[in-house]
Amino acid sequence: MGFIEMANYRFLFLIIYLLIFIFELWLKFLNLSHLKKHGGIVPPEFEGHVDSEILKKIRNYTIERSRLGFFESIFESGIFILFIFGGILDAYNSWIFSLDLPFVLSGVLFFLILSLASTFLSIPFSIFAAFRIENRYGFNTMTARLWLSDLVKSLVISIILTAAMTTTGFGIIALSPGWWWFWLWLFLLGFGIFMMYISPYAIEPLFHKFAPIQDEILEGKIRELMDKVRIRISKIRVVDASKRSRHTNAYFTGIGRVKRIVLFDTLINNMTHGEILAILAHEAGHWKKRHILKRIVLIELVSLVSLFIAFKILKGDILISLFGLESDSFFARMILLGFVGSLASFFFRPVSNHFSRRHELDADAFACAMLKQRKDLSDALVKLTKDNLSNLHPHPWYAFFYYSHPLILQRLKKIRKDF
Numbered sequence: 001m002g003f004i005e006m007a008n009y010r011f012l013f014l015i016i017y018l019l020i021f022i023f024e025l026w027l028k029f030l031n032l033s034h035l036k037k038h039g040g041i042v043p044p045e046f047e048g049h050v051d052s053e054i055l056k057k058i059r060n061y062t063i064e065r066s067r068l069g070f071f072e073s074i075f076e077s078g079i080f081i082l083f084i085f086g087g088i089l090d091a092y093n094s095w096i097f098s099l100d101l102p103f104v105l106s107g108v109l110f111f112l113i114l115s116l117a118s119t120f121l122s123i124p125f126s127i128f129a130a131f132r133i134e135n136r137y138g139f140n141t142m143t144a145r146l147w148l149s150d151l152v153k154s155l156v157i158s159i160i161l162t163a164a165m166t167t168t169g170f171g172i173i174a175l176s177p178g179w180w181w182f183w184l185w186l187f188l189l190g191f192g193i194f195m196m197y198i199s200p201y202a203i204e205p206l207f208h209k210f211a212p213i214q215d216e217i218l219e220g221k222i223r224e225l226m227d228k229v230r231i232r233i234s235k236i237r238v239v240d241a242s243k244r245s246r247h248t249n250a251y252f253t254g255i256g257r258v259k260r261i262v263l264f265d266t267l268i269n270n271m272t273h274g275e276i277l278a279i280l281a282h283e284a285g286h287w288k289k290r291h292i293l294k295r296i297v298l299i300e301l302v303s304l305v306s307l308f309i310a311f312k313i314l315k316g317d318i319l320i321s322l323f324g325l326e327s328d329s330f331f332a333r334m335i336l337l338g339f340v341g342s343l344a345s346f347f348f349r350p351v352s353n354h355f356s357r358r359h360e361l362d363a364d365a366f367a368c369a370m371l372k373q374r375k376d377l378s379d380a381l382v383k384l385t386k387d388n389l390s391n392l393h394p395h396p397w398y399a400f401f402y403y404s405h406p407l408i409l410q411r412l413k414k415i416r417k418d419f
Contacts, residue, residue, distance in 0.1 A: 031398035038393040045412040061389040093332040107170035110331040181311035210237040278377035285366030291359040356404040
C-alpha cells in the first residue's frame with residue numbers, strides 16, 4: 001500500500017470522525033435551542049407541580065450542564081485527534097516498544113498509563129461540574145476533602161482492576177494465540193459476574209455507608225410488594241447519598257433469585273411510601289420482564305462476535321499500515337481497532353436506546369398492574385423530574401438519539417391514561 005493511498009485512508013477516517021463529532025454538537029445545539037424556545041411553557045402533565053421559577057431553574061441548569069458538555073467534548077476530541085492523527089500514539093507506542101519488556105508487562109503498562117492519563121484529563125471538568133454547577137443549583141453536598149478522597153480511592157481501584165484485567169487478558173493472548181478471542185470472552189464474562197457479586201460488598205462500602213432501613217412500616221410494605229411479584233429480597237439498605245449529592249435514586253443489586261434493594265436517603269426523605277413502592281415496582285418490572293438478562297445476553301453475544309472480528313483483524317498489519325505507525329505492536333493495533341469500531345458503533349446507539357425506552361415503558365406497565373393506584377407512580381416520576389431538574393422540553397431528535405428513557409411526558413400520559 002503506497003504512502004499516498006495510506007494518507008488518503010487516514011484522511012477519510014479523520015473526516016468520518018469529524019462529521020460524527022459535528023453531528024453530535026449540532027444535536028446538542030438543537031436541544032438547547034428547543035429548550036430556550038419552549039422552556040417557559042408548563043406542560044399539562046406538570047401543571048400544579050412546577051411554576052415559572054422552577055422552569056427557569058430547570059432551563060438554566062440544563063443549559064449550564066450542556067455548555068460544560070460542549071467544552072468537554074471539544075477538548076476530548078481535540079486530544080483524541082492529536083493522539084490518533086497527530087503522532088502521539090506513534091511516539092507513545094514506539095516508547096513502549098523501546099523498553100523491550102515482556103509482552104504481558106508491555107500491555108499492562110501501555111493501557112495503565114492511558115487509563116491514568118484519561119482520568120487526570122477529566123478532573124478539571126469534574127471539579128467544575130461538582131463545585132460550580134451542582135453547587136449553584138443546590139445538589140452538591142461534598143466537601144473538597146471528600147471529593148479528593150473519592151478520587152484517590154477511585155484511582156487505586158482503577159489501577160488494581162486495570163492491572164488485573166490486562167495481566168490476565170494479555171496472558172490469555174500469549175498462551176493461546178489462535179483461540180484467545182474465545183478464552184478472553186469467557187474471562188471477561190466471568191470477571192463481570194464476579195464484579196456484580198463483589199462490588200456491593202467490597203467496593204461500594206469504600207464510598208458509601210449502607211445501613212438497615214429504619215422505617216419498619218415501609219420495610220414491611222416493600223417486602224409485601226416483592227413477595228407479591230415473587231422476588232426474593234435478602235436485604236433492604238439505605239445509602240448515605242446525601243453526603244455527596246441531593247439527587248435521588250433507588251436500585252436493585254444481586255444476581256440470580258436473591259436481590260438486594262438500596263434506597264438513597266434523599267429518596268426516603270422526599271417520597272411518600274406509596275411513591276417509593278411505585279419506583280421499586282418499576283424496578284421489579286425490569287427483573288420480571290427479564291430486561292436485564294436480555295441485555296446481558298445481547299451484550300455478550302455482541303462481545304463474542306466483536307472479539308472474533310478483532311482476532312481476525314489484529315492478525316494482520318493493515319491498521320498499522322493505514323495509520324502509518326513506525327513501530328508495530330499488538331497494543332497499538334488494539335487502540336486503532338477500538339477507534340474504527342467506535343465509528344461503526346455510533347450508528348447503533350439509537351437502536352440500543354430504542355429498545356431501552358421500550359423496556360422502560362414495559363416496566364411502567366408492570367408497575368401499574370401491581371400498584372393499588374397508578375397515581376403513586378405518576379407522582380413519583382413528577383417528583384424525580386422536578387427534584388433532579390430534568391429537562392421537560394428535549395428536542396425529539398436529541399431524545400431519539402441519546403435518551404435511554406422515554407420522554408417523561410410520554411410516560412406520564414400512558415400511566416395516567418386510566419386514572
